[in-house]
Amino acid sequence: MSKPSKGTSRRGFLRGAAAAGAGAVAAGAAKANTPDPLITEVQSWASGLGDGVDATPYGMPIEFEGDVVRRNVEWLTADTISSINFTPIHALDGTITPQGCAFERHHSGAIELRKQDYRLMINGLVDRPLIFSYDDLERFPRENHVYFCECAANTGMEWAGAQLNGAQFTHGMIHNMEYTGVPLRTLLEEAGLDTAGDLSDKWVYVEGADASSNGRSIPMEKALDDCLIAFKANGEALRKEHGYPVRLVVPGWEGNMWVKWIRRIEVMDGPVESREETSKYTDVMEDGTARKWTWAMDAKSVVTSPSPQAPIKHGKGPLVITGLAWSGRGAITRVDVSKDGGKTWETARLAKPGEKMALTRFYLDTDWDGEEMFLQSRAMDETGYVQPTKAQLREVRGLNSIYHNNCIQTWWVRPDGEAENVEVS
């Protein structure tokens, strides 16, 4: 009864839309020739009864939204245990990413760690090496902040050319949540930093409780600035796949540093130079040398709809072009959209003023003439930085950087409403 009909599949819908389009193009509201049975006939849902309360003690999205899920690109990695999947950003709106569809990145799988088995150690150059239980953490003054978490490799498959056909796959290694947690600074002060002496050349090394441990070195300045030891996201406990019960939040910096299941923080006089900060997460330049310590995520944006997975289904006329913009160096101040591949630009409307190191939603409410478009978006942040083109990035970095690709993305939208990932001159 409630199964979606054939017509709701994307291609099926498009066939329908093309047929209906002819009738719908007249100026003003469309006219119907026959009464709509959905209105004139009493429907089962208007006559019978629905589910009672408690049908789903913890609710999942309705089945009609079953295709709004994380997806993985199998050929990218040897195995799903050490792999990544992608947030369905093409199907979401607003800025907060629901935890259940927020991308996952594991190096040795998502572990199950109970709160009562959780321990956090602070050691190294501190006055008092300490162990905290989960309950201890909940007794420190806590804060709420919304931040994006973007994998450094987001858009990394696109360096050499347009490759993956969908915003989910080109830009979906990102999520944006409201975190509740204790400032890392508070915990470091609790352990005492007098022993460390001059803090300007000190570091913290952070590692997780899983087998990969994913250790990273973070300069003390950042550790004392805005890092959070977080235990809630979007109001509820972190999900297993995002580091339950406790993860590190490093606002604006690459996702790999947001250590999940964080179990140890060591104050040090230099970086460890762990695997994740030498062999990975370093950016190879054209001459074969590599940038290291490229922590901040530069300003970036993408049109999420229309896009290859979210084609235009309604023919010409009013069209909402929307997307996301973010910067690891501060707040987004402006997003421009081009429909002609960058010849001319219009400034989009920000749904809300940009917030530091958080996703910003933009809209361009427009009237589509039904002709092909080369859709692009270009973000600017409060430092005055303007999101570069792929050509500009390649000029500095070559093709083998893998990480930190924040180029302007192009979607080729054709008259039938379908869109494709392309590169343009």
Next chain:
Amino acid sequence: MSKFLKVGAALMVMATPAFAEGFGLGRTALPEEIAAWDIDIRPDGTGLPEGSGDVWTGEEVFADQCAACHGDFAEGVDNWPKLAGGADTLADEDPLKTVGSYWPYLSTTWDYVNRSMPFGNAQSLEPDDVYAIVAYILYSNDLVDDDFVLSKETFAAFEMPNAGGFFVDDRMETEFTKWVGEPCMENCKDSVEITMRAAVLDVTPEEETTEDTAQQDAAVITEDATEEAAEPTAVQVAAVDPELVKAGEKVFRNCKACHKVGDGAKNGSGPMLNGIIGMTAGSVEGFRYSKPMAAAGENGLVWTQENLQAFLADPRGYMKGTKMSFRGLKKEEDLKAITAYLSTFDGS
């Protein structure tokens, strides 16, 4: 930096006057606890334990512990990381970044092997084994001779080929200055031509529509219903406790990196396991077994649940020379659960 820290310190004093001495939460970490977790190795070798290992020992340990994924010569199996080769390729169109060609510090290799490898059995290696594996990885990269011995003492003198290949993030100088200011809004370029299309490559995963998903759900429901209907006969055949099977599915996560089960399961770095219960040891088609495992099969070893449990409790104790680098399942209930789970996959 210094300006920020001063401001921050002043804020601290104002914001938390009642807790000038801290909150008094947590407890002192004991030296034994710090020793257990603080195992990081610094580039100068700080943190290394006593020990040593030579290339030939390393070759043996590597074959046992690492080769299933990384290959006998550290050349990598399938999509698993290649640890050797790639010298002088970093400026090529397709650089091969391995321990030898890319990693700047030897400490990183020691630390990573010691803390995170073997995959699925981390922190099971003794320091001498780690020294030996690292020595063998260097040998595989033609960086040492076959008489090389790596130890705490020889470590510091070793410099990796790409040690000088890294520079600190310079984006603020090389990029920010170029890409700042009021951007072009009109007549920004003369023409726009498509230079590359993703659809031509066709490497994007196929998308399931809502319709497909709903149909799959329906199929699952049908299956469940069939199972229920068939229950009376199923009880006579074998009473597989569904709870135990469920628990076994969780335990199987320890195995998944190397072993596949279910529809379309193929051999990976370990054999696929459909129908393994009741099968002769060493007989999954197309898998290259260790000699002892193949011989055990020829001598009539059959993987009954009991035999498989004994093997999985202590793989190397049960079958000396097995390729399976897994420490074993310690808990009786895990052993029962895993064989119950595996018994649900038949070989047909």
